[in-house]
Amino acid sequence: MSTALRPSACPGLLRIVQALDGGICRIKLNGGSISAAQAEVVANAAERFAGGVIEATNRANLQIRGIGREHGALIDSLMASGLGPSSAAGDDVRNLMLSPGAGIDRQMLCDTRPLAEQILVTIQGDERFHDLSAKFAVQLHGGEGLAMLEHPHDLWLSATEGEGQTVFAFGLAGCPLDPPAGSVLLEHGHGLVVAVLDLFLEWARPDQTRMRHLLGECSLDRFLAALAERVPLMPASSRRHDVSPIALHIGAHPQRGAERVYVGAVPPLGRLDPAMLRSAAKLARERGDGSLRFTPWQSLLLPGVHADDARDVIQRLEGAGLRCSADDALAHLIACTGSTGCGKGLADTKGDARQLAALMQRNSHAPNVHLSGCPRSCAAAHIAPITLLAVSAGHYDLYFRDAAQPGFGALHARNLTIEAVAALLDARSRSPLDA
Template structure:
């Protein structure tokens, strides 16, 4: 029988209280279950970026916010201000509050359910569950309103709303099977699924952080989870995991909803907002919207509750401030890890090279693949699905179209050739394989 992969070190995933020491100072990661933020909470984050960090807010691939460049000894002040804003409801559960949710749920007339109540109740249950503190800071819960955007991320525990909104499918990682549960039981069922994962680890003696790290025969079984649910008074039924059409991230721009209400969807270049840009976005929510912001797992932000004229005016102002407001922007779908000088493991200043490349790129076309620059083989924060992997090698860059861990096409280039190589790789319908020029071309 296979055993889960061992981990030679403990999970060092940072949190709001467990800071990570980087070359540019300490780093804090603030969890935002469901990506949900109030106007006041968003304002507090901007103040923290200016007062304690380097004046920026970085968005992560799980819809969380990072503060970098924190000074030594600021942890107590940071924690106190986060608690005061309701952003740190439980010190012990800080790092396990990873909940990604469909950011357009309830806004555009698509999807089968407004999953925000699920996100809030799941967070409450997580903070009340002492046993779940054994989860890794990388374990991800996903709440999908039925459009398939969150399911495409393959979270460890996924709940997918079904047509009619009265039921949901509960899935473990990439497994082929699912359980059908009532919608009102979704948050409790998600917690019980996480407990089942931990039970598998205890029984097998493994130290896996994610469901996908387990051998298929060791992944939590639907029948065992069904028994656990039944013991808690939750009914379920096994069903094959249907081939759900996988949805796309919200495109930048205006989002029309029912009842004459609109939202704006924006992103920052390489997922990094200045405090000034963040405040401009926050004022949009507080002055004209519903007082809510939704941070997405694709390093963007959605602000709901606007009228059509206000949405148009705000998009223009946000574009003038340097934010991404159109899917035609070459910056749309582009990301990068910290790179040099912030990360000692990086082989290049990937953010500078990515910026130079994207500034020279032509506008993107429909369906352009996401692209991510990585300074080393760890590829911290890279997207899932099919994407363009730009990997620093210490002797130029390796550019590959990648699906999960498999490469489809590969080219080598210098930093000077990145624009052409990346543009060709992002084309969703290439006419022929392309090899970029450079010392290895």
């Protein structure tokens, strides 16, 4: 396979991007899923060719960090296991996110995996789609309860019931929580995706790399009118999606299929070491369906576990260093690489997050908090309920999510230490005025 790649700051499997702690390789997983055997290949590659740091990303992919000089050998090992693209130019555009519960979720209206496979074959095999930005992304939601609905995408499709049948509602430059722009029959899902990508590539200027850039100058109505000439559109169906207050990606939860559950486990701050990943892969082979699924919460699932085995699986995962309880404060924190691995990071976000988790655990308070070393917000694709933005080593500005405010939300306090943050959040959780 030729590895002539266009310039980009985004890492891929074939493009190793340098950071302070070495090279980064991003492995894009089809539907977030990886076989136990493939997981062991990733663990071996991270151990042999890098610093042993494996990251779960907020797009349900994996990254290997700290890669040394043996780029070729690392890439070859991953490609040989089936983790790479079908063509070198196709790697950048494999940005298709499914719900972690695709095909197994008890609430799902349709299984999106066959459509996802069809889309991936099309965008990798058709050269015209290789001109898409490495950040241009599509989401498929089959109506699952276990789904990340807050991440913005250039195009999203969400299964819903409309006029006695299941259809895909869809939207542009947003997320499934937004009002849909229209809908299509399920059998027209692939045609819709192809038509949207074609129109975007035909209309967008080179500097308009994302759908939001194009719609900043081209009206949505005009785009939809042109789209209707290529694929049969239906009126936008009325529907409502709510973000579940239950942490469905943590612990054991029933799945489709008699007496089967999936078990969700959170690597601390999204990072696994090779031993941790091997342990999860071994459990998937012995107690699950032989696969692991990574999630947009930077966690992993073991599907297909017999309900009677769930307790033992959880104990063994926790013994390997993963977190399986929603009461664990560390399971609710996300943090970017921070100053130890990124030149733009102003603070050691990973270390500070561990300190904050210990303080919050002591206070029996575990809110969802995002620590970002700079305004780029690499660790979170959506706005977290609470964001700490680093201003210097060990000091952060505190924001609370507010739909009326841009960026991270409403600025609550400036230049706080981690101890001050923990005290403030604890006091806020005890306040009767805090809804």
